[in-house]
Amino acid sequence: MKKLWILFWTFAKIGAMTFGGGLTMLPLLTREIVEKKKWATEDELLDYYVIGQCTPGIIAVNTATFIGYYQAGIWGGIFATLGMVTPSVVIILTMAAVLQGFLSVAAVAYALTGIRAVVCALLANTVINLGKKSLVDGWCVAIFVVVLALCFLGDFGVIPPLSSVVIVIFAALLGILICKIKDRRAEK
Amino acid sequence: MTFLQLFYEFFKIGLFAVGGGPATIPFLSDLAASSYGWFNSAQLADMIAIAESTPGPIGINMATYAGYNAGYNVFGLAGGILGGIVATTALVLPSLIIIMIIANFLAKFSKNKTVRAVFYGLRPAVMALIASAVVGIMQIALFTDENGAFGVQYPLLIITVVLFLLMQIKKLKKLHPAFWLAIGAVMGIVLGFV
Numbered sequence: 528m529k530k531l532w533i534l535f536w537t538f539a540k541i542g543a544m545t546f547g548g549g550l551t552m553l554p555l556l557t558r559e560i561v562e563k564k565k566w567a568t569e570d571e572l573l574d575y576y577v578i579g580q581c582t583p584g585i586i587a588v589n590t591a592t593f594i595g596y597y598q599a600g601i602w603g604g605i606f607a608t609l610g611m612v613t614p615s616v617v618i619i620l621t622m623a624a625v626l627q628g629f630l631s632v633a634a635v636a637y638a639l640t641g642i643r644a645v646v647c648a649l650l651a652n653t654v655i656n657l658g659k660k661s662l663v664d665g666w667c668v669a670i671f672v673v674v675l676a677l678c679f680l681g682d683f684g685v686i687p688p689l690s691s692v693v694i695v696i697f698a699a700l701l702g703i704l705i706c707k708i709k710d711r712r713a714e715k
Numbered sequence: 716m717t718f719l720q721l722f723y724e725f726f727k728i729g730l731f732a733v734g735g736g737p738a739t740i741p742f743l744s745d746l747a748a749s750s751y752g753w754f755n756s757a758q759l760a761d762m763i764a765i766a767e768s769t770p771g772p773i774g775i776n777m778a779t780y781a782g783y784n785a786g787y788n789v790f791g792l793a794g795g796i797l798g799g800i801v802a803t804t805a806l807v808l809p810s811l812i813i814i815m816i817i818a819n820f821l822a823k824f825s826k827n828k829t830v831r832a833v834f835y836g837l838r839p840a841v842m843a844l845i846a847s848a849v850v851g852i853m854q855i856a857l858f859t860d861e862n863g864a865f866g867v868q869y870p871l872l873i874i875t876v877v878l879f880l881l882m883q884i885k886k887l888k889k890l891h892p893a894f895w896l897a898i899g900a901v902m903g904i905v906l907g908f909v
Contacts, residue, residue, distance in 0.1 A: 542770070542771050542772070542775075543770045543771070544770060544892065544893055544896060545770060545771055545772055546768075546769075546770060546896070547767060547773060547852075548735060548736050548737070548772065548773050548774075549735050549736070549772055550845065550848050550849065550852065551852075552772070553845070554892045555892050558891060558892055570834075570838055573837075573838050573841045573842065574834055574837070574838070574841075576841060576845075577837050577838075577840075577841040577844075578814075578817060578821075579735075579814070580734055580735070580841075580844075581733065581734075582733065582810065582813055582814060582817065583729065583730050583731060583732060583733050583809055583810055583813060584729055584732070584733075584735070584806075584807070584809060584810025584811075584813070584814070585735050585736060585772050585774040585775060585806070585807070585810065586734070586735040586772075587735070587772035587774075587775070588772065588774075588775065588807055588810060588811075589810050589814050592810065592811055592814040592815060592818070593814055593818050596814070596815050596818045596819075597818060597822070601815060604811065604814070604815045604818075605811065608807060608811055611772070611775075612771075612775050612803060612807060614770060614771055615769070615770070615771030615772065615775040615776050615779055615803070616775070616779045616799060616800060616803050618769050618770055618771060619765075619766075619769060619771070619776050619779040619780050619783065619799065620779060620783060620795070620796055620799045620800075622765070622769065623780060623783045623784075623787075623795065623799070624783075624792055624795065624796070633907065633908075634904050634907070634908075635768075636907070637903045637904045637906065637907025637908070638900035638901075638903050638904050639768050639900075639903065640871065640903045640906075640907070641871075641874065641899040641900050641901065641902045641903015641904065641906065642896055642899045642900050642903065643856045643871070643899075644856065644857070644871040644872075644874040644875045644878070644899055644902075644903070645874070645875070645878055645895050645896055645898065645899025645900075646852070646856075646896075646899075647849075647852065647853045647856055647857060647875045647879075648874075648875045648876075648878040648879040648882060648895070648899075649882075649892055649895060649896075650849045650852065650853075651849065651853075651875075651879055652879060652882045652883075654842070654845060654846050654849050657842060657845075658842050658846070661838045661839060661842055662839055662842065667835075667838065667839040668839070670836060670839040670840055670843075671839040671840070671842055671843045671846075672843075673843075674839070674840045674843035674844065675843040675846060675847060678843060678844065678847035679847065682847070682851070691734065691844060692733075694840060694844060695837060695840065695841075697840075698836045698837050698839075698840030698841075699833040699836055699837055700836070701836040701840075702832045702833050702834065702835045702836015702837060703829060703832045703833060703836065704836075705832075705835070705836065706828070706831070706832035706835055706836075707832075
């Protein structure tokens with residue numbers, strides 16, 4: 528029972544500090560889930576993230592559901608998800624009902640701008656650290672470079688932008704192919 | 716409007732919006748234009764701005780605010796609060812169920828060779844997707860001016876670079892992201908009033 532409340536509280540903290548989309552949650556997830564609670568490794572976190580991107584629903588919530596489920600079954604999934612979602616609901620409802628003009632307060636707007644800048648730094652930092660851990664061999668680096676190139680080419684309109692799902696399928700097939708090659712080499 | 720209708724509409728969004736917060740916006744636009752009269756496009760634009768600025772994932776914030784508006788228009792404050800809760804619960808329910816089914820399946824097949832090969836390929840790909848998305852965020856936050864054209868936001872860029880470098884210092888690596896977020900907020904305020 529205690530585990531459920533710990534799940535709730537941990538994800539509530541994460542939810543309360545996520546400013547923006549699910550991506551901005553990564554530095555917080557890395558710190559709280561991987562480093563502090565050791566509920567997942569960096570690799571597992573990436574796995575949940577990619578599945579969360581390809582399935583319906585909010586990525587942030589999906590990741591919470593995954594981790595909660597693995598920690599404490601169905602109730603774990605529910606408590607973790609509720610944790611992630613509760614700060615949002617409370618803050619938005621409070622704001623809507625009471626603090627209508629919150630965004631027009633100058634200090635708030637300035638603070639948010641500053642937070643946006645920090646989020647960029649935190650994300651860059653997290654991406655580099657996650658990258659170091661997950662790009663374990665030459666094949667991984669190759670896949671990373673290819674997918675990154677595809678993304679940028681899509682962004683600049685050189686090729687039609689590819690949806691994440693297409694890239695995921697492509698990468699999954701590459702993974703199977705490369706592992707087959709590695710197995711063959713190992714057999715020799 | 717009934718709360719049942721609200722639940723139904725947001726359950727649908729939760730089921731069909733793949734990829735998170737931004738994916739819900741087309742569905743919400745449809746709702747704004749619909750005969751429900753829960754909220755209009757102007758209110759939707761406000762909701763998006765607020766959802767991006769308040770803590771919490773954007774998609775959740777949007778659902779809560781939209782539900783609040785829908786409930787408030789008909790039943791006042793109490794209706795608004797109930798509406799926010801109903802809409803958010805409805806949004807989250809489909810993925811809650813789907814993810815737990817997938818997680819269960821994954822756990823059973825985690826040792827399977829093909830599954831492991833798939834994730835071997837997926838991990839660097841996801842890293843690339845994330846890296847690309849981060850570049851996109853930086854572009855919008857640091858290199859776009861008020862009109863949407865390319866324009867370096869020097870004060871913000873400096874804050875980002877300085878804080879990033881500070882984060883690399885060994886002794887400071889232990890600091891929780893919350894600390895950096897607070898510093899960013901303060902620096903933003905200082906910059907704003909100077």
